[in-house]
């Protein structure tokens with residue numbers, strides 16, 4: 133469903149992505165682990181098309197999308213949520229989801245027109261709100277809701293485009309342990325046919341949600357396999373300096 137072949141990217145003299153080859157099957161839930169600065173976000177930015185790789189290729193659902201723009205990849209079913217908040221604070225949750233759905237459905241013409249006028253948009257908003265557990269919060273203004281709810285909304289916005297593949301960059305960053313648990317549940321309840329790639333620092337989440345795990349270190353894939361195998365790996369223990377002992 134999503135594949136990279138020998139993806140390579142440098143910023144000046146520093147190689148941040150070193151010949152990364154990944155393959156996600158349809159419905160696979162894969163977590164990318166790796167220390168700060170390992171190149172996780174940079175890899176995502178290449179997958180979605182915000183950064184152009186120096187070499188290698190990206191394939192989405194069988195097609196080479198390496199040269200496609202962000203919007204064209206999105207149209208083919210690739211969607212992402214960001215490491216930092218990217219919401220319209222002054223609008224309600226319903227309006228935020230409505231805008232995302234309208235753009236995806238091609239009903240975003242004219243800023244003056246209300247996307248929620250469209251029955252299709254309203255239906256998508258309802259479905260997505262149920263998926264990310266925000267149905268009771270739809271009329272809340274984003275600036276008034278908790279940080280955890282905002283993170284849920286970000287996933288909702290990514291889902292409102294009805295993607296085949298969703299990329300999430302640290303969806304639980306800055307969220308407390310309770311909220312984080314709720315997030316695990318939410319992720320696990322997403323449709324099984326959706327292919328999910330998550331960047332995560334939280335080991336518990338990684339082992340709880342992942343079918344497979346990829347570990348990046350200095351831009352390089354140093355582990356690619358099942359969570360059980362990751363737990364026992366000496367290499368990973370060294371990278372994380374013991375953080376795995378409790379996992």
Ligand SMILES: Nc1ncnc2c1ncn2[C@@H]1O[C@H](COP(=O)(O)OP(=O)(O)OP(=O)(O)O)[C@@H](O)[C@H]1O
Nearest residue numbers: 143144148166167168169170171172173174175215
């Ligand atoms: N636009 C850029 N120009 C130059 N260097 C960059 C750029 N973006 C990222 N880098 C560098 O590339 C390296 C990888 O950064 P990246 O943000 O991909 O890491 P990360 O694994 O997502 O880290 P974190 O866990 O902190 O989010 C870092 O050394 C970073 O400083």
Ligand SMILES: [Mg+2]
Nearest residue numbers: 172173174215
């Ligand atoms: Mg990052």
